Amino acid sequence: MNNELFIFCLRLADNCLILAHRQSELCSKSPFLEEDIAQTNFGLDLLGQAEAIYNFAAEIEGNINTPDDLVYKRNERSFYNFILSEQPNTDFAFVVIRQYFMSVYLKIIYTTLSNIKDSELSGISLKALKELDYQINHFELWIKRLGLGTKESKEKIQNAINELWIFTGELFERDNLDLNMEKNGYLLNSNLFYKKWINYINDIFNKSNLNIPKDAYMITGSKNGIHSEYMGFILTEMQFLQRTFPDAKW
Amino acid sequence: MQNGSKMIKNKILSILKQIPDPEIPAINIVELGVVRKIICNENITQVSITPTYIACPAIDLIGKLIKEKLVKFGYKNINIKMVYYPTWTTDWISEETKLKLKNYGISPPNLINSKNKKIICPKCNSNNTSLKSFFSSTPCKSLHKCNDCIEPFEYFKCI
Numbered sequence: 299m300n301n302e303l304f305i306f307c308l309r310l311a312d313n314c315l316i317l318a319h320r321q322s323e324l325c326s327k328s329p330f331l332e333e334d335i336a337q338t339n340f341g342l343d344l345l346g347q348a349e350a351i352y353n354f355a356a357e358i359e360g361n362i363n364t365p366d367d368l369v370y371k372r373n374e375r376s377f378y379n380f381i382l383s384e385q386p387n388t389d390f391a392f393v394v395i396r397q398y399f400m401s402v403y404l405k406i407i408y409t410t411l412s413n414i415k416d417s418e419l420s421g422i423s424l425k426a427l428k429e430l431d432y433q434i435n436h437f438e439l440w441i442k443r444l445g446l447g448t449k450e451s452k453e454k455i456q457n458a459i460n461e462l463w464i465f466t467g468e469l470f471e472r473d474n475l476d477l478n479m480e481k482n483g484y485l486l487n488s489n490l491f492y493k494k495w496i497n498y499i500n501d502i503f504n505k506s507n508l509n510i511p512k513d514a515y516m517i518t519g520s521k522n523g524i525h526s527e528y529m530g531f532i533l534t535e536m537q538f539l540q541r542t543f544p545d546a547k548w
Numbered sequence: 549m550q551n552g553s554k555m556i557k558n559k560i561l562s563i564l565k566q567i568p569d570p571e572i573p574a575i576n577i578v579e580l581g582v583v584r585k586i587i588c589n590e591n592i593t594q595v596s597i598t599p600t601y602i603a604c605p606a607i608d609l610i611g612k613l614i615k616e617k618l619v620k621f622g623y624k625n626i627n628i629k630m631v632y633y634p635t636w637t638t639d640w641i642s643e644e645t646k647l648k649l650k651n652y653g654i655s656p657p658n659l660i661n662s663k664n665k666k667i668i669c670p671k672c673n674s675n676n677t678s679l680k681s682f683f684s685s686t687p688c689k690s691l692h693k694c695n696d697c698i699e700p701f702e703y704f705k706c707i
Contacts, residue, residue, distance in 0.1 A: 332681035332691075339683045346603020350632065421633025425602045428635070428707045432682065 302475050304358045305378070306484060307419075308368070309521070310407065311351035312379035315369060317400055318344035319532055323387055336436060340397065343429045347404075350422045370540035374530055375523035382465035384529045391444060391451075391458035398437040399462065402498045403469050405430050410486050438502050445506030452507070459503075460511050467516025469495065475521075557586045560593070563621055567613050570606045571686050574652035577610055581640035584631055593618060594627040598636050601687040601707075638706045649704060654689065657706035667703050669694035677701075 321341030328334035352365035363371070383400060387393050408430065411423035444455040470492045472480070479485040486494070503510060519525070539546060565578045577583055577597075585596035595614050599607040611628040618626050638657035641649075646656035650670045655677075658664055666675040674696040684691040689702040 332683070335681060336683040339687055342603040342605070342687060343601070344603075346599075346601065350602055353630075417633045418631075421631070421635060422602070425599075425632055425635045429602060429687075436682070 300358055302478055303484070304355050305475055306479050307351050307355035307358065309378040311348045311355060311368075312377050313383050313400065313404070314344045314348035314351065316377070316379040316383040316529075316532060317397065318342070318348060319536060320383070320385075320387060320393075320396070324393065329390060337393070340433050340436075343426075343433070347422070347426045350425075351419075354418055354422065366540075370537050374525055374533055377523060377525070377529065377533070378520055379525075379529075380465065380468050380520050381517060381526050381529075382462060382468065384526060384532055385462060385465065386528055388461075389454060389458070391454040392462065394437050394440045394444065394455065395458040395462050397433065398441060398502075399466060399469075399499070401430055401433040401437065402495055405434060406486065406491060406494050411484060414483050434498075441502050441508070442506045445503075445508045455506075456508055459508060463511045463514050464517050467514075468518040468520060471518055471521065473521050553588065556588045560586050560588060560595070560618070560623075563617055564595070564614060567610070567617055570609050570613070572649070572652065572654065574648050575645050577614075579642065579645040579648075581636060582607075582610060583614075585629075592625045592627055593623045594629055596629045596631045598631050600636050602632075603687065636707075638704060641704075653701060655692065655701055655703040657704040660706050667692055669697060669699065670701055671699050672697040 318341045321337055321344060324334065324337040324341070326334065328337050348369075349365060352368050356363055356365050356368065380400075382396060385392065385396055405427065408423040408427045412420045412427060414420055441455065444451040446452075470488045472488050476485055480487050485491075499510065517526075561578060561583070564583055565576045567577050569575055569577055569580050569582075572580075580600065582597050582600065583595060584598050585594075587594040587596075595618075597607065597610060597614070607630070611630075614628060615626050637660065639660055641657065649656040650668075653670050655667055655670045658667075667677050667679075668675050669677050669692075672694060674694055676695045677692050678695060679690065680693050680700065681691040684702050688705060688707075690705050691700065692703050693700050
């Protein structure tokens with residue numbers, strides 16, 4: 299159970315970390331100042347969630363690795379974030395859709411975790427949930443503004459949905475580890491999870507005159523450490539210093 | 549013994565009250581509700597702290613400041629423990645502390661379940677204010693403008 303809980307936590311924390319990295323790339327590059335502050339705030343929230351969960355995971359593992367080791371010393375094949383999380387900030391619509399899909403996913407996962415008996419993990423989840431609502435509200439506003447805005451804004455947001463949709467199938471995949479976590483109450487079963495997630499998406503897309511693509515082929519692999527070409531570049535940048543000067547400290 | 553340990557705890561608490569919050573120096577870390585628990589015996593002095601926001605960048609610094617301060621007062625084997633439960637809430641901030649925040653220029657948080665959602669300008673007390681940006685200089689604050697005195701100000705978001 300402990301080893302499974304460790305991997306389960308890594309999967310969750312890796313998602314937060316890589317999403318935080320993508321958000322941090324927007325620092326000083328957002329469309330306007332207030333949005334810049336919002337995006338970097340979300341990045342900070344996600345990084346905080348990642349740190350708290352890595353800390354928790356490191357303890358379960360018996361402190362063999364520090365949280366920093368987990369972030370800076372693993373190779374691409376040992377990262378378990380969804381392929382969706384690592385997708386680049388192609389344009390602002392891609393940022394909005396990627397973050398929205400993922401923040402709804404995180405909300406469902408944290409809601410389940412907040413009810414389990416482990417007070418530390420449920421404490422982290424409760425805390426994360428409070429901040430996640432800000433993100434969900436913020437991105438819903440943007441989906442509406444872009445979907446109901448001009449012809450061009452609608453085209454762009456619909457394009458982002460179409461392009462990113464093929465990565466969403468992974469969010470509801472379950473391997474043996476997940477099934478065991480379900481049994482222990484750490485995870486909702488796939489059908490229920492999907493229902494909750496798609497309700498959010500349908501609701502906001504209906505209000506915003508946007509469509510879900512039909513019959514899309516789904517790309518998966520992250521549970522086995524298989525990623526898109528973008529992941530290597532993220533790690534190259536993120537791990538550069540620790541790889542070049544091992545164990546360098548401030 | 550019971551009373552003795554309580555006295556020691558109170559003494560530590562009064563020392564910790566001398567540490568201002570790094571981001572809002574007008575209030576101390578005890579008033580803010582960051583200090584959750586103190587365990588003190590012959591072997592160890594353990595202070596449990598909780599972050600206001602999960603990614604609060606000041607929390608590591610707060611831990612260091614606590615260590616520094618307690619060392620100065622002769623405490624040894626100081627251990628800082630991070631706890632996440634119960635989750636920090638602005639409802640823990642007392643009325644007295646809220647007044648300090650207001651005098652410092654930050655509009656204090658309303659109670660979470662309060663029907664009063666009005667945000668007051670800390671400079672002229674007007675409640676004719678508008679939200680400029682939900683995010684501001686730190687994760688815990690939003691940016692507002694007073695429509696009467698036209699001054700910008702920050703509000704401590706209630707969570």
